[in-house]
Amino acid sequence: MSTPFVRLLQQLSAGFSNQQQAFDNPPLYAHILVKFRPLPQLAPGSLLLDQSYAINPAAPYRLRVLRAEQAGDGLIIHNQSIRDDQRFWGAIDDAERRSQISAADLSPLEGCAYVVRETAEGFIGEVEPGCRCMVERKGALSYLVSSFELGARGMRTIDRGHDPKTHEQLWGSLAGPFEFERVDDYSAELPAHWLAG
Numbered sequence: 001m002s003t004p005f006v007r008l009l010q011q012l013s014a015g016f017s018n019q020q021q022a023f024d025n026p027p028l029y030a031h032i033l034v035k036f037r038p039l040p041q042l043a044p045g046s047l048l049l050d051q052s053y054a055i056n057p058a059a060p061y062r063l064r065v066l067r068a069e070q071a072g073d074g075l076i077i078h079n080q081s082i083r084d085d086q087r088f089w090g091a092i093d094d095a096e097r098r099s100q101i102s103a104a105d106l107s108p109l110e111g112c113a114y115v116v117r118e119t120a121e122g123f124i125g126e127v128e129p130g131c132r133c134m135v136e137r138k139g140a141l142s143y144l145v146s147s148f149e150l151g152a153r154g155m156r157t158i159d160r161g162h163d164p165k166t167h168e169q170l171w172g173s174l175a176g177p178f179e180f181e182r183v184d185d186y187s188a189e190l191p192a193h194w195l196a197g
């Protein structure tokens with residue numbers, strides 16, 4: 001009998017690609033690769049997140065360390081940035097370099113955790129309430145409204161930025177969610193001691 005925490009880690013520890021969607025709908029959707037891989041040296045539930053454009057996976061546009069945690073009845077995924085994260089470009093596919101990421105390299109991204117609930121097919125996560133996940137784009141400050149839906153076959157995500165005063169949408173998908181298929185499975189890398197509790 002696995003717990004929701006374990007099932008979330010198993011579904012998330014994977015590589016995802018929206019190749020089909022990008023191929024079907026240029027130029028609405030860029031081809032993006034998203035990978036989540038366990039970091040066994042860190043706190044239980046820690047995953048390296050690497051998001052890149054498929055044309056240049058060597059230079060990811062977002063590298064983070066996520067940490068899933070059971071919280072009462074539900075689940076939370078904390079979001080952390082990595083100091084000088086260029087040091088870890090390429091680490092997603094290099095176990096030796098992944099193992100060099102330490103807790104001292106991480107800082108919490110306040111307001112940017114995902115609140116996650118289990119569904120029949122998988123999980124749904126939404127940025128925590130409060131409009132506190134502030135991001136800058138083209139010089140304008142906005143708060144992030146983001147959600148993901150995880151299932152057996154893949155993941156759907158939607159990111160949008162809103163004006164802190166007017167709440168008007170400033171950027172993000174107008175065409176609908178990114179549709180990712182699971183193309184790699186890294187769940188075998190989850191250390192046994194994370195799965196026991």
Ligand code: CYC
Nearest residue numbers: 032049064079109112135136137144146148157159172173
């Ligand atoms: C920002 N996208 C963000 C942020 C998060 C995510 C958390 C703000 C905080 C941060 O940078 O970490 C999304 N993080 C996620 C998702 C997961 C996660 C979905 C999975 C659990 O861990 N983002 C894309 C598309 C494009 C996009 C290519 C669609 C519109 O993946 C845009 N996201 C985008 C932009 C920002 C953002 C423009 C803010 C500015 C920036 O980061 O460049």
